Amino acid sequence: MPIASLQWWPPHSFIITQPYSNLNPGQYLWSRNSFGRTRLRDILSRTSGRMVGVCAFDGREQGEFGGKLYLGMDFGTSGARYVVIDDLKRVHTEGKMEYPQFMNENAVDWASSWKTTLFSLLEDVPTGLRSFISSISIDGTSATTMIVDSKTGEPLHRPFLYNESCPDALPLVKSIAPANHTVCSGSSTLCKLVHWWNLHESNKESAILLHQADWLLWLLHGKLGVSDYNNALKVGYDPEVDSYPKWLASQPYAYMLPSVQAPGSSVGYLKEDVEVQFGFPKDCIACAGTTDSIAAFLAANATETGKAVTSLGSTLAVKLLSTTRVEDARYGVYSHRLDHRWLVGGASNTGGAVLRQLFTDEQLKGLSEKINPMQSSPLDYYPLPAVGERFPIADPNMEPRLHPRPECDVDYLHGILESIARIEARAYWLLKDLGATEVDEVFTAGGGAKNEKWIKIRERVLGLPVSRAIQTEAAFGAALLALKGAQPKSSLPLDR
Numbered sequence: 080m081p082i083a084s085l086q087w088w089p090p091h092s093f094i095i096t097q098p099y100s101n102l103n104p105g106q107y108l109w110s111r112n113s114f115g116r117t118r119l120r121d122i123l124s125r126t127s128g129r130m131v132g133v134c135a136f137d138g139r140e141q142g143e144f145g146g147k148l149y150l151g152m153d154f155g156t157s158g159a160r161y162v163v164i165d166d167l168k169r170v171h172t173e174g175k176m177e178y179p180q181f182m183n184e185n186a187v188d189w190a191s192s193w194k195t196t197l198f199s200l201l202e203d204v205p206t207g208l209r210s211f212i213s214s215i216s217i218d219g220t221s222a223t224t225m226i227v228d229s230k231t232g233e234p235l236h237r238p239f240l241y242n243e244s245c246p247d248a249l250p251l252v253k254s255i256a257p258a259n260h261t262v263c264s265g266s267s268t269l270c271k272l273v274h275w276w277n278l279h280e281s282n283k284e285s286a287i288l289l290h291q292a293d294w295l296l297w298l299l300h301g302k303l304g305v306s307d308y309n310n311a312l313k314v315g316y317d318p319e320v321d322s323y324p325k326w327l328a329s330q331p332y333a334y335m336l337p338s339v340q341a342p343g344s345s346v347g348y349l350k351e352d353v354e355v356q357f358g359f360p361k362d363c364i365a366c367a368g369t370t371d372s373i374a375a376f377l378a379a380n381a382t383e384t385g386k387a388v389t390s391l392g393s394t395l396a397v398k399l400l401s402t403t404r405v406e407d408a409r410y411g412v413y414s415h416r417l418d419h420r421w422l423v424g425g426a427s428n429t430g431g432a433v434l435r436q437l438f439t440d441e442q443l444k445g446l447s448e449k450i451n452p453m454q455s456s457p458l459d460y461y462p463l464p465a466v467g468e469r470f471p472i473a474d475p476n477m478e479p480r481l482h483p484r485p486e487c488d489v490d491y492l493h494g495i496l497e498s499i500a501r502i503e504a505r506a507y508w509l510l511k512d513l514g515a516t517e518v519d520e521v522f523t524a525g526g527g528a529k530n531e532k533w534i535k536i537r538e539r540v541l542g543l544p545v546s547r548a549i550q551t552e553a554a555f556g557a558a559l560l561a562l563k564g565a566q567p568k569s570s571l572p573l574d575r
């Protein structure tokens with residue numbers, strides 16, 4: 080019995096256009112090929128009212144569809160998302176979840192929150208699609224650092240979050256690293272590792288370091304101590320020579336450093352219990368991940384040198400595709416490797432987190448509609464959610480500047496959005512001054528990409544074409560890595 084509400088979009092898949100509650104979950108979605116008929120309830124996500132995109136198969140289309148799907152998961156600042164795509168990069172389903180706030184004494188137990196979110200999102204993937212998922216990859220926030228037991232993978236310390244700073248470790252790190260190296264920032268992964276190392280006298284021999292994405296992927300593939308050269312950049316890994324430099328490898332804690340693979344390369348099959356619990360195929364693999372802003376860059380599909388992606392999430396992260404590598408910790412500038420080119424940029428603490436402190440998403444939408452983006456704001460702020468800035472000013476003691484606050488909230492928001500745009504412009508001018516390829520176009524990812532007025536303000540302030548990326552979700556970029564890792568040439572010898 081066809082479901083009247085289905086609309087075909089694009090030709091090979093359809094979106095349930097009515098809230099779950101309007102449909103009879105017991106209805107069958109008929110398909111005329113090897114997939115047989117699938118109960119609608121098995122395809123729809125359990126979150127009622129959410130748009131669900133699934134692929135309806137028929138013999139004619141199955142060849143195009145190819146029967147393989149790829150799962151990408153993005154663990155951002157405020158929540159996590161997943162996207163499932165096929166060989167033609169078409170989205171078949173997606174979902175998201177805010178992090179549950181598990182408390183451990185008086186602090187959030189982030190490891191438990193991320194682990195719960197991971198398995199809840201896997202549960203959310205429609206069961207009818209899981210048996211086609213060939214590979215999974217995950218991106219996480221950069222420099223989010225975990226010290227875990229080398230045997231059990233259990234955290235030995237609370238995670239150090241991406242924007243935390245450990246200035247006590249900076250003098251020692253600066254004494255071993257080259258001048259202005261990426262690790263010479265209080266928020267670098269190496270500073271967090273050295274901070275932990277100096278805190279603990281005993282029981283260090285069974286400790287290893289992982290990044291957030293590494294640890295989440297370990298929960299799936301079971302191989303402890305594996306990272307990727309994007310996440311490993313801020314602990315000191317050199318992606319140009321594909322190894323840890325001697326000045327780091329000679330340190331007493333070097334044994335804690337993870338092995339490093341290319342993002343998207345296969346790490347191994349899923350653990351049997353994960354495969355069975357969720358109904359993934361026996362040959363489903365986990366692929367090395369990346370950081371959230373690089374996943375957003377991949378999603379935006381900005382493939383030409385000089386193109387850039389600004390991720391307007393909780394933070395403002397810029398990534399410019401450059402032929403030259405630039406690195407200068409004095410300004411929080413570093414370069415990630417992207418195959419044979421460089422993603423030059425950095426991450427500011429300004430961004431959506433400040434907006435969320437002041438306005439709900441609904442208020443943002445309503446107030447933004449009243450802004451005239453062609454009129455410049457006289458208000459001059461430096462919007463930060465708390466003390467401390469990473470880029471384009473690297474100052475852990477920098478104070479937020481959000482006053483004077485005008486009577487009218489439309490003017491206030493206009494001033495904040497324009498001030499963030501000025502920070503973004505300063506970031507791109509700095510990259511050019513430091514020798515990176517000059518930016519000629521900016522695509523936008525993250526939650527802020529939905530704000531058309533902000534895009535117009537940014538276009539005026541930057542003096543460049545600015546647009547919303549076709550794909551604004553970092554999870555789509557992670558799915559592209561999973562797709563890449565599933566290709567035969569990328570696969571490494573696997574255990575089973």
Ligand SMILES: Nc1ncnc2c1ncn2[C@@H]1O[C@H](COP(=O)(O)OP(=O)(O)O)[C@@H](O)[C@H]1O
Nearest residue numbers: 155156157392393431432434435525526527530
């Ligand atoms: N209409 C809007 N205009 C500007 N920013 C917005 C709008 N709606 C949501 N946001 C911001 O987007 C951010 C969430 O973006 P997201 O990419 O999900 O963040 P993250 O991945 O860093 O958790 C929030 O901080 C929120 O303030």
Ligand SMILES: O=C(CO)[C@H](O)[C@H](O)COP(=O)(O)O
Nearest residue numbers: 220221370371372394396426
């Ligand atoms: O701000 C952040 C969290 O969203 C991260 O710092 C962001 O991932 C930028 O780091 P990188 O440039 O290494 O990807």
